[in-house]
Amino acid sequence: MRTVLVTLAFTFASGVFPLLNAEIYLAAVATRISQGEVWAIALAAGAGQTLGKVVWYYGAARSVELPWFRRRLESGKARASFETWQQRINGRPWVAAGVMMLSSTVGVPPLLVMGAVAGALRMRMWIFASTIMIGRTIQSYVILAGLAMAFHGW
Template sequence: MELLWSTFGVSVLSAFFPVVNIEAYLGVVASQVGTTQSLPLAVTAAFGQALGKIAWYEAARRGTDSRWMAKRLEKPAVRARYESWTYRAEGRPLLVVGVLFTASLVGLPPLLVVAPLAGALRLNRLVFVATIVAGRSVQFFVILQGIGHLLG
């Protein structure tokens, strides 16, 4: 149980600070426990990542209504980029979810960039969390299984 809690903590921390690498942490864990705990560890780490990314999502979601953002949007280049992403996303929630899932699964584009974008585009919170948990669970399970089998 301690391992699950520490995994959760490291994953939340890594969602805020990219220098804390959850994949490397899981690799070390897999080398110690093998493949037997891969699924609970993967899902725990995925929930931690989602929890951490909610902060980025909410900051961007609320930030689009702020005076600071209104001032930034006065700049034509910033407004053009914002409107371009908004135009692409409006009426296309599957596009936003697809990009978010890809970022969660393979890290391209970086989830640290996509999470606030999802907030700014006002993607449904439950869809946001579920998509990250799904993508990250698969990625983390593959890492844990791969290293566990390689070293086990």
């Protein structure tokens, strides 16, 4: 249980501070866990990463209201481009979910960038959070199970 809670805390911190690498942490954890712990730790890692990226989402969503951002949108071209992207993201939720799923599982485009973009463009929170939770849990499971099998020979 302690490993699950530490994983949740570390992956939350790594979701907020990109210099803390969740994948390296999970690789280290994989050397000392049993087969029965893999899913619980993967779920904790997915939840921690999701909560960390929600911080970035809301930070970006709030930054759109700041005066310096508003000044950048004063030009007609910048505002039109911003509004076009907002409509694309919110008008095609399955495309947005697909991009977020790809970002959260394989890292292309980078999830940190996508978290900020999603917040600025006001992507629906349920799409944002659920795809990151699913994608990061899958990624964490693959890392943990793969390396644990290699270390322990399950």
